[in-house]
Amino acid sequence: MNQQPVKVLLIGFGNPGRLDDGLGPALAAQVERLGLPGVTVESDYQLCLEDAEAVARHDVVIFADADASGADPFSFRPIEPARSLSFSTHSLRPEAVLDLARQLFGARTEGYILGIRGYAFNEYGESLTAQGRANLAAALAFIERVCRQGSFAQFAADVEKGVRSLLPERPEGCFAQKTPDPFLPRQDSSSGEAVVVASGT
Amino acid sequence: MVASLSNGMKKIVIEPVTRVEGHGKVTILLDEKQQVVQTRLHIVEFRGFERFIQGRPFWEVPVLVQRLCGICPVSHHLAAAKAMDRIVGGEKLTPTAEKIRRLMHYGQMFQSHALHFFHLCSPDLLFGFDADVAIRNVIGVAAKYPDLAVQGVMMRKYGQEVIKATAGKKIHGTGAIPGGVNKNLSVQERDVFLKDIDQMVVWSRGALKIAKDYTTQNLQKLAPFGSFDSNHMALVRGDGAMDLYDGNLRAIDAQGNRIFDQIDCQKYVDYIAEEVRPWSYMKFPFIKSLGPEGGWYRVGPLARINAVDFIDTPEAEAERKQFMAVTNGKPNNLTMAYHWARMIELLHAIEKIKALLNDRDLQGTDLVVKGERREEAVGMIEAPRGTLIHHYRVNKQDQVVMANLIVSTTHNNEPMNRAVQKVAKDYLSGVEITEGLLNHVEVAIRAYDPCLSCATHALGRMPLTVELLDHEGRVLDVKSRG
Numbered sequence: 001m002n003q004q005p006v007k008v009l010l011i012g013f014g015n016p017g018r019l020d021d022g023l024g025p026a027l028a029a030q031v032e033r034l035g036l037p038g039v040t041v042e043s044d045y046q047l048c049l050e051d052a053e054a055v056a057r058h059d060v061v062i063f064a065d066a067d068a069s070g071a072d073p074f075s076f077r078p079i080e081p082a083r084s085l086s087f088s089t090h091s092l093r094p095e096a097v098l099d100l101a102r103q104l105f106g107a108r109t110e111g112y113i114l115g116i117r118g119y120a121f122n123e124y125g126e127s128l129t130a131q132g133r134a135n136l137a138a139a140l141a142f143i144e145r146v147c148r149q150g151s152f153a154q155f156a157a158d159v160e161k162g163v164r165s166l167l168p169e170r171p172e173g174c175f176a177q178k179t180p181d182p183f184l185p186r187q188d189s190s191s192g193e194a195v196v197v198a199s200g201t
Numbered sequence: 202m203v204a205s206l207s208n209g210m211k212k213i214v215i216e217p218v219t220r221v222e223g224h225g226k227v228t229i230l231l232d233e234k235q236q237v238v239q240t241r242l243h244i245v246e247f248r249g250f251e252r253f254i255q256g257r258p259f260w261e262v263p264v265l266v267q268r269l270c271g272i273c274p275v276s277h278h279l280a281a282a283k284a285m286d287r288i289v290g291g292e293k294l295t296p297t298a299e300k301i302r303r304l305m306h307y308g309q310m311f312q313s314h315a316l317h318f319f320h321l322c323s324p325d326l327l328f329g330f331d332a333d334v335a336i337r338n339v340i341g342v343a344a345k346y347p348d349l350a351v352q353g354v355m356m357r358k359y360g361q362e363v364i365k366a367t368a369g370k371k372i373h374g375t376g377a378i379p380g381g382v383n384k385n386l387s388v389q390e391r392d393v394f395l396k397d398i399d400q401m402v403v404w405s406r407g408a409l410k411i412a413k414d415y416t417t418q419n420l421q422k423l424a425p426f427g428s429f430d431s432n433h434m435a436l437v438r439g440d441g442a443m444d445l446y447d448g449n450l451r452a453i454d455a456q457g458n459r460i461f462d463q464i465d466c467q468k469y470v471d472y473i474a475e476e477v478r479p480w481s482y483m484k485f486p487f488i489k490s491l492g493p494e495g496g497w498y499r500v501g502p503l504a505r506i507n508a509v510d511f512i513d514t515p516e517a518e519a520e521r522k523q524f525m526a527v528t529n530g531k532p533n534n535l536t537m538a539y540h541w542a543r544m545i546e547l548l549h550a551i552e553k554i555k556a557l558l559n560d561r562d563l564q565g566t567d568l569v570v571k572g573e574r575r576e577e578a579v580g581m582i583e584a585p586r587g588t589l590i591h592h593y594r595v596n597k598q599d600q601v602v603m604a605n606l607i608v609s610t611t612h613n614n615e616p617m618n619r620a621v622q623k624v625a626k627d628y629l630s631g632v633e634i635t636e637g638l639l640n641h642v643e644v645a646i647r648a649y650d651p652c653l654s655c656a657t658h659a660l661g662r663m664p665l666t667v668e669l670l671d672h673e674g675r676v677l678d679v680k681s682r683g
Contacts, residue, residue: 016373017268044371045274051337096340103343104351124253176297177353180212184621 006150008039009058009109010143014066015045020118020132023066023139027116029142036147038094047092055097056105059079060112060152063094067115073135074142075115076159079150112152114139115149227642229625236630240622242614242646243479251604259285259595262604264376266591269606272316275309275364275374276584279446280591282377284580287467288595290572291380297565298381298445304557305367305376306446306582311401312360313585314502314543317650318408319353322540324414325644328629331637352404353652359394362555366390381569391558397556402516405551409520409544416541417527425627427645429534430455432488432498433507434612436583439463443517443549445583451508452488452498453668457532460488466581469590475607485614485665486607496614500582500587501649502542507532514556517549536620539648584609586650610651620645 001089014021028043047063055061067075080094081102092100094113101107116139118132128136146155152172226243250269254262265280267274279302294302323335327346335341336440343350361371366386368374376382436448450464450472464472475484476493485643487496498504506525512518524541527533531540537545557563567630580591594603610617624645628638 015268017265029505033402042371045268048357049316049354050361053358099340100350100354103340104347104354124250 005038005163006060007058008036008147009042009054010039010064010147011044011047011051011054011061011177012064013044013046016126017124019120019123019127020129021066021121022126022128023062023116023118023132023136026128026136027064027139027143029113031143031147034144036144039147047094047097049091049092049100051097052100052104052107052116055101055111056107058109060110061098062112062114062152063097064114064116064139064143065094066118066121067117068121070115070117072117073138074117075113076142076146076156077088077113077115078156079111081111110152112156116144120164162193202390218320223267225511227621229642231629234631235342237622240618240625240642242618242621243481251480251606254593254601254604256600258599259593260286260379260583260599261352263379263602264375264595266499266606269608273313273481273584273586275305275368276589277591278368278374279306279377279585280580280582281593282379282580283447284578284581284591284593285379286381286580287578288593289379293570294381295565295567295570296562296585297385298358298570299564300557300560301367301382301385303378303446303562304386304554305374307550307553307557308360308363308367310360310585311405311443311547311554312364313650314547314550315353315360315408316355317542317585318412318544318547319350321647321650323349323353323411325640325647326540330641330644331635334636334640336338337640343527353473356401356404356408363394366394371574372597373678378569380571383568385565385568386563388564390637391563392552395558397683398558399552400550401551402555405544405548406516408539411547411653412544413520413523416535420527423537424535425623426641427624427648428534429536429616429619429623430534431616431619432460432491432496433532434488434498434500434588435505435508436466436581436588437509438513443505443509443512445505445546445550447582450581450588453508453532455532455534457507460491466590469579469581469592473607475611476622477487481614483611483614484607486518486612487527487615489642498612499616499675500609501539501585502546502610503533503536503539504587505583506542506545512545512549514552516552517545520545520548536616536645536648539650543650549555570603581621585609586652608652610649615653617646617651620648625649 010028010031012026012031015022016022016025025043028041031039032041040058042051044051063079074116079095079098081099083099094111098109098111099108116132117135120132121131145153149155213476228243229237230239230243232238250266254265257265263278263285266277266281269277282302283292286294319342319397320339323342324339327342328337328398336344341348364374365371367382368376371385376384423552432452434450434452437451438443438444438448449462450469451462454460461472472485474488474489475486485493487493487498488498489496506521509521512521524533524538524545576596577594578592582589589604590607592603592605593601596602621642624641628641632638
């Protein structure tokens with residue numbers, strides 16, 4: 001019996017101009033570079049109505065977002081469609097997107113939230129914190145594994161038991177970038193230090 | 202939330218204002234007889250982009266400013282690009298560059314207006330202002346009117362795809378660059394959009410009909426709802442036509458008399474000033490010649506339809522005439538008429554998109570021009586919510602040394618506050634306050650489709666301050682954080 005390959009949609013969302021709030025788009029950019037088979041990558045500032053239509057065209061959707069207070073380095077959990085009334089702006093919560101996909105397009109898409117722990121959100125800057133970058137790398141390695149193996153529910157359950165047990169060993173220099181990444185900090189040529197563009201008072 | 206105060210007054214706080222972008226807070230002060238004494242719409246979201254931009258190379262700005270707002274990044278992208286066109290002396294774009302930008306802008310207008318109507322406004326219109334909050338939302342619309350909800354999703358998606366094709370991507374679009382664009386539209390890309398364009402026109406007509414029928418059938422109820430006479434301001438083309446991408450400034454009064462007309466955008470500071478009020482982080486723009494008391498004005502779809510002489514697409518023009526006929530050709534000052542006006546613009550935008558898609562200039566290869574370098578420039582555009590002003594100075598080292606942004610929602614600050622006050626006094630005085638009644642206040646705010654997240658410009662963690670005043674202006678309580 002031929003099995004259709006699982007179609008996965010990863011949506012990384014957040015504002016890259018607000019430091020670690022850009023973790024979701026940063027993950028999306030890096031996953032896209034991996035070119036994982038069967039994985040479609042989208043990136044936006046926030047979730048909105050049309051995401052429901054895109055979700056409905058996939059078997060699995062992973063909403064990747066920065067998490068201000070979640071597990072370190074990241075959490076991964078299944079979500080159910082929900083008529084969330086808490087969406088208060090033009091943007092929607094992942095559960096509401098899933099619900100719209102179900103209601104409007106008859107979708108039965110499995111939904112997951114990948115929450116990458118971030119630490120700085122209240123200032124302006126196009127950089128990620130050092131710990132945020134480390135968490136991003138861990139989340140990327142995890143997403144690569146889970147997408148290649150395809151057992152999302154099992155992974156989510158395993159993460160629930162203890163995320164660190166699922167993390168691969170981190171090779172030396174695993175955060176090094178071969179090509180400039182618009183979401184990572186600009187390097188000050190004189191000091192080599194990451195430049196934080198704006199700071200608060 | 203309703204809190205009783207020690208002097209017998211009551212303060213009502215609505216926070217956040219649901220279904221508007223960013224975060225807003227309304228305070229309503231009641232006296233001991235439950236009469237509304239004072240209302241204020243506060244902007245509590247903090248933005249500091251003007252300082253964020255300083256020191257950056259000017260060519261980065263059209264990309265950077267998109268982070269101002271997750272809802273209208275394209276408007277900021279294009280307004281900044283228009284300013285930087287002048288910095289590089291390239292404001293006279295090639296036909297391909299200008300048409301690609303216009304396509305991007307009409308795509309933005311189309312998706313933004315569709316989103317507002319189907320997601321934010323239609324629950325109020327379809328279920329009633331005081332319907333159960335559990336169904337008065339887009340999920341409720343999806344459950345009861347699934348076809349309509351699907352249309353909203355697909356129209357939004359269509360506009361977003363137009364943006365993606367012209368700006369390069371939905372996030373961090375790079376399509377507009379100083380002096381032009383960095384890509385054209387391929388025949389293959391064009392054909393994808395042409396395939397669905399007629400369906401989009403049909404759905405736009407349908408959305409417009411809902412807004413028009415709702416307004417005309419409920420005119421008696423809507424006429425006083427949050428309404429007041431006001432000035433109106435918009436960009437207009439040299440011949441007086443609606444032009445959402447470019448033009449000169451026109452302001453009219455509540456009767457349609459011209460206050461100023463065909464003002465070069467570069468000279469806006471001679472005509473518009475901003476007033477600071479101690480209780481708000483958002484400024485209050487006004488027409489200089491009239492002063493802050495009488496010089497405030499509205500922008501956005503209602504102001505544009507009122508201000509222009511005509512629309513240069515046939516279906517939208519026919520609809521504009523019907524709109525203006527309701528007020529015998531005079532400006533329409535009904536706050537709730539914003540929705541009808543917005544849907545006329547939705548139809549106009551899709552008519553424009555259709556015309557542009559059939560224009561071979563989109564496949565041209567002459568994309569960028571440059572000329573004499575300047576150090577100061579203004580870029581102005583009619584964003585979905587109204588006139589958007591980007592003003593920059595750039596030094597000889599190509600660094601931005603000054604940025605001043607006046608966003609659409611800031612222009613509408615005074616009108617929104619007046620709308621809140623009018624509705625609060627009309628509906629909340631002397632009665633038991635219910636959620637449905639409080640929603641009336643939010644309905645008035647939503648008519649303007651405010652995007653509060655990019656409307657304030659203080660840098661630093663914003664201290665949130667709540668001031669409580671009695672009817673003589675005495676401070677009863679102050680709470681701050683941050």
